[in-house]
Amino acid sequence: MTTEKRSDDFLREIGRIHQRMGTIMLADEDLIMLLAEEISLTTTREEKQYSSGKDP
Amino acid sequence: MKRLLIILPNNLGDVIMAMPLLEGQKRNYPDTHVTFFVEQGYEAGLQNCPDCDRIFRFDRKSVRDAAQSPDWRQSIALLKNTIQELASERFDRVINLSQHPYASIAAALVSDGEVLGSQFLREGNHALCDRWSQYLYAIPFARRCNSLHASDVYRLIGGVGTGPAAGRLVVTADEKRKAGELLATAGIDCSGESPVVLQPGAAYPAKCWPIEHFISLGKALAAQGRRLIITGAPAEREIAAALGAQIGGAALVVAGTVTFRETIALLPFAGACVSGDTAIMHAAAALGRPVFALFGTTNPVETGPFGRGFHVLSGRCKKRPCFCLDCKSRLCMKSIMPDDVVALVQGERLSTASCDVYTTAIGEDGMCFLEPIIEQGPDYFDRTASAVTRKFAQPDYQPDFEIANDSAALVKQDSVAVCNVLDRMARALSEFFPAGPSGAVARFENERRALQSLSGIAEFWAAIANIRLNSVPLLDPAAGVRESMRVCLETKEEILSALSILP
Numbered sequence: 001m002t003t004e005k006r007s008d009d010f011l012r013e014i015g016r017i018h019q020r021m022g023t024i025m026l027a028d029e030d031l032i033m034l035l036a037e038e039i040s041l042t043t044t045r046e047e048k049q050y051s052s053g054k055d056p
Numbered sequence: 057m058k059r060l061l062i063i064l065p066n067n068l069g070d071v072i073m074a075m076p077l078l079e080g081q082k083r084n085y086p087d088t089h090v091t092f093f094v095e096q097g098y099e100a101g102l103q104n105c106p107d108c109d110r111i112f113r114f115d116r117k118s119v120r121d122a123a124q125s126p127d128w129r130q131s132i133a134l135l136k137n138t139i140q141e142l143a144s145e146r147f148d149r150v151i152n153l154s155q156h157p158y159a160s161i162a163a164a165l166v167s168d169g170e171v172l173g174s175q176f177l178r179e180g181n182h183a184l185c186d187r188w189s190q191y192l193y194a195i196p197f198a199r200r201c202n203s204l205h206a207s208d209v210y211r212l213i214g215g216v217g218t219g220p221a222a223g224r225l226v227v228t229a230d231e232k233r234k235a236g237e238l239l240a241t242a243g244i245d246c247s248g249e250s251p252v253v254l255q256p257g258a259a260y261p262a263k264c265w266p267i268e269h270f271i272s273l274g275k276a277l278a279a280q281g282r283r284l285i286i287t288g289a290p291a292e293r294e295i296a297a298a299l300g301a302q303i304g305g306a307a308l309v310v311a312g313t314v315t316f317r318e319t320i321a322l323l324p325f326a327g328a329c330v331s332g333d334t335a336i337m338h339a340a341a342a343l344g345r346p347v348f349a350l351f352g353t354t355n356p357v358e359t360g361p362f363g364r365g366f367h368v369l370s371g372r373c374k375k376r377p378c379f380c381l382d383c384k385s386r387l388c389m390k391s392i393m394p395d396d397v398v399a400l401v402q403g404e405r406l407s408t409a410s411c412d413v414y415t416t417a418i419g420e421d422g423m424c425f426l427e428p429i430i431e432q433g434p435d436y437f438d439r440t441a442s443a444v445t446r447k448f449a450q451p452d453y454q455p456d457f458e459i460a461n462d463s464a465a466l467v468k469q470d471s472v473a474v475c476n477v478l479d480r481m482a483r484a485l486s487e488f489f490p491a492g493p494s495g496a497v498a499r500f501e502n503e504r505r506a507l508q509s510l511s512g513i514a515e516f517w518a519a520i521a522n523i524r525l526n527s528v529p530l531l532d533p534a535a536g537v538r539e540s541m542r543v544c545l546e547t548k549e550e551i552l553s554a555l556s557i558l559p
Contacts, residue, residue, distance in 0.1 A: 027178075031165055040123035
């Protein structure tokens with residue numbers, strides 16, 4: 001389970017863009033917000049806590 | 057001068073597998089300026105590569121951390137700078153080899169021309185327009201329906217032709233000198249029999265050969281006078297040290313004490329590299345060192361050592377490649393016995409083995425493939441489905457092997473089932489005209505759900521159909537419906553055409 005770390009106003013901004021998707025052509029600013037959203041969901045290899053050779 | 061951007065943010069091994077594309081690009085189009093977009097920490101293979109004019113190191117972690125903080129606007133500022141810097145290059149062509157949605161959005165933002173691979177459309181959907189990229193994206197949905205190595209698929213996407221040339225992974229003279237000094241300090245004399253590199257760790261446990269097997273292998277090689285170099289990432293330091301302690305004085309443990317680049321620099325001194333599906337394995341192959349690759353859950357056809365004459369050992373399991381991340385039994389890996397690996401490393405010919413053993417070869421078509429080395433050894437998996445999917449992506453392809461009637465019948469049956477679904481989907485959409493929606497789209501989606509319950513090659517076709525349908529912009533509903541109908545019918549025709557190679 002992951003805990004939501006992102007701030008409410010970040011998520012609100014993203015929500016507004018998602019509502020507009022499929023209704024208008026998105027602008028560069030919108031795409032950059034969506035890019036930030038996608039990157040905010042990524043993890044690093046260290047955070048995945050793989051332990052080579054041992055079962056997870 | 058044309059400007060090309062290749063996007064492949066990670067991982068270390070994937071970036072090395074993209075290097076044959078870079079080599080082909082420079083060979084075919086020497087005037088093209090090539091920039092490679094990669095995340096910080098994954099660029100090691102590209103350093104000093106003559107085929108890469110610029111490595112663009114993206115600090116994803118800083119952007120991610122900022123986006124997760126109350127000061128998230130900092131992440132937007134960082135991204136704007138990144139996009140501005142890349143867009144100012146005015147790339148004529150972007151090749152996005154990544155399957156991550158963030159790479160797709162970045163591709164759309166920085167391109168000034170053609171995009172191959174996934175790109176985000178301003179209408180709000182991700183689109184894949186070229187056929188080989190569609191093929192690449194469909195592979196994870198039906199692993200047994202692809203017989204092409206990832207490096208070859210990357211080259212096909214880039215349109216640079218295939219062939220025996222590998223990527224140019226470069227170890228500089230200075231790096232090699234330092235690596236030589238490290239080995240000399242450890243008393244490893246490379247003038248006689250070369251040391252053997254053992255890489256016990258991998259990205260996740262199911263990719264790892266059991267440590268007790270590595271211990272047996274190391275002890276047996278040490279008993280025959282071979283020195284061992286045990287490599288690995290910092291996270292693998294503990295397991296590497298345990299392996300080294302068991303082997304004794306013949307082993308030099310460098311895991312966690314040298315960087316990935318410094319590890320690569322040790323490879324030219326190695327007489328062999330024994331590894332699972334790891335970046336070290338890809339690096340050793342790119343440097344032309346003898347590789348003995350141990351494959352369990354992942355697919356050596358797709359991500360094995362690329363090139364000619366490398367060995368691949370694969371446990372016999374009907375489910376292979378299952379890509380199970382947390383397999384508890386790991387029977388596929390356990391069934392690769394150390395004695396067989398010892399024999400191969402020492403240059404013996406095997407007449408029987410505990411597992412399937414292949415060498416990599418380059419076919420007349422220039423593609424890398426696995427060839428069983430034991431007489432009458434089995435193919436990694438039945439090649440019928442992969443021949444048909446290749447015919448789909450490459451209409452002039454003709455298989456160079458005989459297709460069995462029973463395999464052909466199954467592939468035909470599964471493919472025709474998909475064609476029937478696509479037909480029904482197109483018919484449902486046709487009811488959209490001229491009256492408007494009235495349930496036509498709902499009926500279409502209902503029919504489309506049938507694609508989820510199919511198996512075998514049908515999973516590949518379903519992936520292709522879904523990739524294409526998801527690429528259709530829907531801002532104008534009528535145009536979207538018309539295009540979706542065309543996609544259904546065209547995909548059906550292409551599938552039927554690919555079946556023409558079957559007896």
